[in-house]
Amino acid sequence: MALVSATSRPPAILPSGFTGWFESKGWAPHAHQLQMVEAVAGGHSCLLIAPTGGGKTLAGFLPSLIDLAGGAAGEGLHTLYVSPLKALTVDVKRNLETPVADMGLPIRLEARTGDTPSSRRQRQRRDPPDILLTTPESLALLISYEDAPRLFGNLRFVVIDELHALAGTKRGDQLALGLSRLAALSPGHRRVGLSATVAEPQKLEGYLGSGDKVKRIQVSGGAKPDIGILVSGARVPWAGHTARHAFPEIYEILKSVETALIFVNTRSQAEIIFQELWRLNDDNLPIALHHGSLSVENRRKVEAAMTRGTLRAVVCTSTLDLGVDWGSVDLVIQVGAPKGISRMLQRIGRANHRLDLPSQALMVPANRFELLECQAALEAIGDGVIDGAPRDDGGLDVLAQHILAVACSGPFDPDALYEEVIAVPPYARVGRALFDRVLDYVATGGYALRAYDKYKRLYPTEDGRLRIANPRMVQQFRMNVGTIVEDPVLKVKRKRGREIGEIEERFILGLEPGDTFAFAGQIWSLEGIRDMVVIVSPAKADQPQVPIYGGGKFPPTTNVAERLRAVLASKDRQRGLPADVRNWLDIQAWRSILPRPGDLLVESFPRGGKFYMVCYPFEGRPAHQTLGMLLTRRMDRRGLGPLGFMCNDYALAIWGLKPVEAVDALFDEDMLGDDLEEWMAESSLLKRTFRNVGVVAGLIERRHPGKEKTGRQVTFSSDLIYDVLRRYEPDHVLLQATWAEAAGGLLDVRRLGDMLKRIKGRIVVKELEQVSPLAVPIMLEISKQMVQGEAMDDLLDEVEAELIDDATRML
Numbered sequence: 001m002a003l004v005s006a007t008s009r010p011p012a013i014l015p016s017g018f019t020g021w022f023e024s025k026g027w028a029p030h031a032h033q034l035q036m037v038e039a040v041a042g043g044h045s046c047l048l049i050a051p052t053g054g055g056k057t058l059a060g061f062l063p064s065l066i067d068l069a070g071g072a073a074g075e076g077l078h079t080l081y082v083s084p085l086k087a088l089t090v091d092v093k094r095n096l097e098t099p100v101a102d103m104g105l106p107i108r109l110e111a112r113t114g115d116t117p118s119s120r121r122q123r124q125r126r127d128p129p130d131i132l133l134t135t136p137e138s139l140a141l142l143i144s145y146e147d148a149p150r151l152f153g154n155l156r157f158v159v160i161d162e163l164h165a166l167a168g169t170k171r172g173d174q175l176a177l178g179l180s181r182l183a184a185l186s187p188g189h190r191r192v193g194l195s196a197t198v199a200e201p202q203k204l205e206g207y208l209g210s211g212d213k214v215k216r217i218q219v220s221g222g223a224k225p226d227i228g229i230l231v232s233g234a235r236v237p238w239a240g241h242t243a244r245h246a247f248p249e250i251y252e253i254l255k256s257v258e259t260a261l262i263f264v265n266t267r268s269q270a271e272i273i274f275q276e277l278w279r280l281n282d283d284n285l286p287i288a289l290h291h292g293s294l295s296v297e298n299r300r301k302v303e304a305a306m307t308r309g310t311l312r313a314v315v316c317t318s319t320l321d322l323g324v325d326w327g328s329v330d331l332v333i334q335v336g337a338p339k340g341i342s343r344m345l346q347r348i349g350r351a352n353h354r355l356d357l358p359s360q361a362l363m364v365p366a367n368r369f370e371l372l373e374c375q376a377a378l379e380a381i382g383d384g385v386i387d388g389a390p391r392d393d394g395g396l397d398v399l400a401q402h403i404l405a406v407a408c409s410g411p412f413d414p415d416a417l418y419e420e421v422i423a424v425p426p427y428a429r430v431g432r433a434l435f436d437r438v439l440d441y442v443a444t445g446g447y448a449l450r451a452y453d454k455y456k457r458l459y460p461t462e463d464g465r466l467r468i469a470n471p472r473m474v475q476q477f478r479m480n481v482g483t484i485v486e487d488p489v490l491k492v493k494r495k496r497g498r499e500i501g502e503i504e505e506r507f508i509l510g511l512e513p514g515d516t517f518a519f520a521g522q523i524w525s526l527e528g529i530r531d532m533v534v535i536v537s538p539a540k541a542d543q544p545q546v547p548i549y550g551g552g553k554f555p556p557t558t559n560v561a562e563r564l565r566a567v568l569a570s571k572d573r574q575r576g577l578p579a580d581v582r583n584w585l586d587i588q589a590w591r592s593i594l595p596r597p598g599d600l601l602v603e604s605f606p607r608g609g610k611f612y613m614v615c616y617p618f619e620g621r622p623a624h625q626t627l628g629m630l631l632t633r634r635m636d637r638r639g640l641g642p643l644g645f646m647c648n649d650y651a652l653a654i655w656g657l658k659p660v661e662a663v664d665a666l667f668d669e670d671m672l673g674d675d676l677e678e679w680m681a682e683s684s685l686l687k688r689t690f691r692n693v694g695v696v697a698g699l700i701e702r703r704h705p706g707k708e709k710t711g712r713q714v715t716f717s718s719d720l721i722y723d724v725l726r727r728y729e730p731d732h733v734l735l736q737a738t739w740a741e742a743a744g745g746l747l748d749v750r751r752l753g754d755m756l757k758r759i760k761g762r763i764v765v766k767e768l769e770q771v772s773p774l775a776v777p778i779m780l781e782i783s784k785q786m787v788q789g790e791a792m793d794d795l796l797d798e799v800e801a802e803l804i805d806d807a808t809r810m811l
Contacts, residue, residue: 013038015066021103032219033059036192037066039215040157045191045208047163049201050219051349057092057161058099060192061131064157065105068130073106076154077128080182082139082175083161086113087303087319089133092161094307096131107131112138115296125151136166136175137482140401143181144408144478155186163193163204165346167425170483170696173394176207176424177402184420196346199386206425223358225348227381229374230364235580236371239777242272243335243366250333250364251280254287259306260313260331263347265339265554267291267317271518273335274315290316294501294520320350332361337373339554339649341380342387368581369650369777373556375577376563387557391744394426396438396737397697398483403442404698405481407458408474411465414439437733439466441697448729449721457698479703485692492519495527495537503534555620555649558751564618564650565597588773592766600759602663603775605768610643613660614653614775619755622748624652629679630671635660651778663765669756672749680742689742691718693734 013034014022022029032048033055039046040063050056064079072078083089093111100107109131112124124132125142128151134142142148158179166172182189191208198204205214234245243250254260254277264270274289281287288302288311299319305311309328314320329350338344348361363378365371399421406412418435421427440446443466445455457473458466468474492500500520515526516539524536556564567573574582588594595601595616602615617624624647631654632642641657660666680686694700700718725732743749766772771779 013041014062015069017069017103018062018066021099024102030055030059030219032056032217033062035217036060037062039217040190040192043190043213044215045193045213047193047195047201047205047208047214047216048219049195049197049216051196056194056219057095060159060161060194061096063190063192064131064159065099065107067156068107069103069105072156073108073130077130077132077151078154079131079157079159080139080152080155081131081133081159081161082178083133083135084165084171085162085319086115086135087299088161089113089135090300090303091307093133096133109133112142114138136171136178137484139178140174140405140481141478143178143185144405144474144481146410148181148409149185152182152185155182155189158182158189158191160191160193160207162195163207164195164198164342167204167207168391170395170398172207173398173426174402174483176394176426177398177421179207180420180424181402181406183423184416196342196349197386198342203425206428210423225345225361225381226358227344227348227361227363227378229371229378230362231578236365236578237367239367239780241336241366242269242276243364244276246335246364247273247276247280250335251277253331253333253362254285254313255283257312257331259309259311259328260333261320261329261347261350262313262315262333262335263320264315264317264335267293269336270315270317271520275518275523277313277315285312286310287313287315289520290314290319292317292319293503295499297498298501298520330360332359333364334361335364336366337370337556337649338363338377339373339560340387340557341377341385341559342557343554344377345381367777368584369648371577371581372567373560373564373649375573376560376567379567379573380559380563385559385563387559392426393429393740395483395693395696395741396434396733397693397741399427399430399435400438400442400697400734401481401483403439404457404468404477407442407466407468408477411461411467413465434733441733445699446725446729446732446734448725448732455699476701477698480695480698480701483696485695490529490534492524492534492536495535500536555622555748556618558754561618561620562597565595568594569596584773592768592772592774593764594774595764598758599762599764600667600755601764601766601774603766603768603772604660605770605772605775606659607771607779610655610657611659612653612655612771612775612779613663614651614772614778616651616774617755617759618650619751620649620748621647622745623752623755624648626676626747626749626752628652628654630675631666633675633679634666634671646778646782648778648781651775653775653778653782655782659767664763667756667759667763669753669760672753672756676749680739680747685747686738686742687719687722689745690722690734690738693738693741694718694721697734697737699734 014029014037032050036046036048036059048056048059061079061081068078081089081092083092089111093109096109099105100109108129110120110124110129110133112121112132112134114135114137125145125147142151145151160166160175166175179191193204193208195201195204201216205216208214230246230249232246232249237245250262262273264273270289270291274287277287286305288305290299290302302311302314306314306328332348332350334344334347338347344361344363348359363374365374402421403417406417414436418432421435422430443456443458444450445452449455457469459469461467490503492503494500503519513526513528516523517526518524523539525539527535527537529535568585574585577585585594592603593601600615600617602613604611604613606612617627628645628647632645635642635654635656639658640660642654643656645652645654647653691700695702695718699721725735729735
């Protein structure tokens with residue numbers, strides 16, 4: 001790998017037509033754009049690391065456009081562009097059309113996503129454009145066709161946008177395997193990766209090539225973002241996730257800006273915030289909503305309105321996180337804690353796509369702990385801290401899906417395919433024995449399932465290759481390809497009218513006809529479910545009966561958690577916090593303690609005839625959920641009578657019949673041994689994870705020609721197979737994949753293990769007579785789940801009175 005710093009401009013190497021186009025726009029080519037052209041012309045693939053703006057996407061396409069303008073157009077698929085988002089694919093296509101049209105280049109460019117009509121997709125295979133813009137899922141489909149060698153035979157360039165957002169995810173695994181296949185189908189093509197700043201860029205280079213075949217171009221400089229935290233005039237709530245207290249101030253801010261993007265962490269949050277802003281919208285500001293459950297038509301309307309500059313604000317989720325180029329956005333508002341430094345920087349980058357002017361952003365915490373987390377993220381961004389690199393090992397379920405994709409395109413040589421697979425970073429450490437186990441699963445289902453014909457998917461040929469068993473399996477594969485396994489969704493339609501979008505099955509099955517709920521920016525009344533379609537009509541109610549918020553989606557990253565613990569421990573770092581939050585922390589220090597950054601505070605107190613133990617690891621909900629399960633098992637063996645636990649991203653509370661003693665022994669690292677294995681064997685969590693793994697690996701099919709399984713049917717099928725494998729083939733490769741995925745995701749075992757090592761000998765126990773200020777947020781969540789209404793109000797009144805008394809005594 002060669003590193004090039006984009007600080008000085010090399011000699012101009014653009015053809016005259018391109019130079020003239022830049023001049024006609026009043027622009028000068030950026031140094032990194034010219035360096036990209038020079039490096040690719042020299043036969044290299046390139047990783048361009050740059051902040052948002054500054055023509056990063058154009059830099060990725062310049063080598064391709066120059067080659068096409070020089071006579072390569074019209075010879076089949078020349079350039080493949082891969083993006084993580086459909087919206088980004090559409091946006092880049094639109095932006096790329098401008099220089100192509102302005103210079104009169106004879107170039108055809110088209111987009112291909114899940115939203116592309118089937119007739120156009122078929123035509124694109126028969127008569128491919130010069131440039132095809134697509135997603136990892138569509139690439140996986142394309143390489144599964146028999147004509148893949150013809151389609152990709154003349155491929156010269158692959159441009160991968162927002163590579164950092166794909167690497168380390170299952171979609172990134174799918175992309176890496178797709179690239180490995182393209183290397184076999186079109187040897188010698190060059191790759192361009194576009195990325196934001198990352199902690200370990202060398203890990204991204206492996207997606208583009210190896211060794212000195214890849215050059216890295218690093219763009220330094222640019223204005224630092226201007227980020228603030230909204231300190232509302234109202235008191236900061238103890239708990240909650242919607243930031244309702246700040247909505248009036250957010251609305252006033254919207255009145256003063258040209259265009260704002262309001263980011264939230266879940267789709268249901270987006271619905272709630274959009275509704276609340278519309279209630280305040282006496283000025284009729286054009287405010288829109290954008291998230292992945294909305295219909296394609298609705299999303300495209302919002303994107304087009306943003307492009308025209310006719311919207312004042314868009315409430316959105318991660319669907320607009322990446323790359324979409326709306327230069328008119330002058331403010332990004334993050335409602336709720338950002339949970340990660342890189343994620344926040346990505347969202348901030350949506351404002352003001354220029355390197356010489358700072359992006360403007362505002363964080364709006366929904367509760368007191370989120371305020372501390374926002375302060376921690378702000379400090380980390382100011383110090384240039386970047387979140388960690390992607391995980392190393394790819395999913396075995398994704399590998400199984402890829403093997404089947406290759407088989408669908410024609411007979412293959414297992415030895416050659418193995419060499420392809422280990423050439424990409426996520427699978428570089430897969431040994432031949434493990435690969436053969438995955439291959440055997442794809443071919444036969446494995447030892448426990450090989451007696452069933454439906455799992456006999458590959459047969460050997462006379463020359464030692466493997467082929468697909470029958471054409472029906474090819475059709476089934478293409479209907480189920482993909483690595484995103486979300487909750488099953490149902491289409492939502494008006495009683496008399498158009499489709500509105502899609503909604504999670506598990507949510508809608510909990511409703512009864514007549515119940516009202518918020519969706520697509522409106523309040524709807526449920527009429528019923530017919531043929532897997534949710535029928536609704538506009539509701540007359542102002543408030544939905546059934547809220548759909550289900551909690552945060554992401555835990556705080558380790559960097560954010562580390563800074564948060566430092567903010568909690570430092571009086572100096574708390575000076576800029578609102579008075580009520582400083583008072584909360586002061587009384588906590590007086591009544592209990594504020595833990596040092598490396599310590600774990602464990603508080604115990606009696607309440608309502610029960611004994612509570614509350615600890616504050618700040619490691620995120622997944623790790624805390626696992627810790628709660630393991631601690632309650634240990635407490636039960638000690639005869640302490642644990643009754644339940646509750647956790648959030650910051651704290652874990654356990655309540656039982658007896659007070660807890662010998663706390664240090666409870667938190668011993670050995671809980672991640674037998675205790676973890678026994679609990680996982682008994683819990684439903686592994687079954688839930690196995691369901692997702694089985695869907696990706698093709699073991700469980702959601703869709704069949706003319707019909708689709710309900711979520712309950714999929715779960716029933718996966719539970720049956722899971723029980724069979726556990727009993728008859730406990731070392732099945734998909735059970736191994738399930739354990740690895742659960743440990744790294746839902747359980748966050750590695751992070752929990754790191755925490756248990758960190759706190760060894762550093763646990764601080766405080767036995768209190770009543771609830772501490774720091775414990776109030778988690779106690780409110782317990783009250784909300786267990787006792788509704790008045791009991792929760794009583795707790796708040798009691799705590800507020802106690803804090804006033806404490807403050808008086810402190811004075």
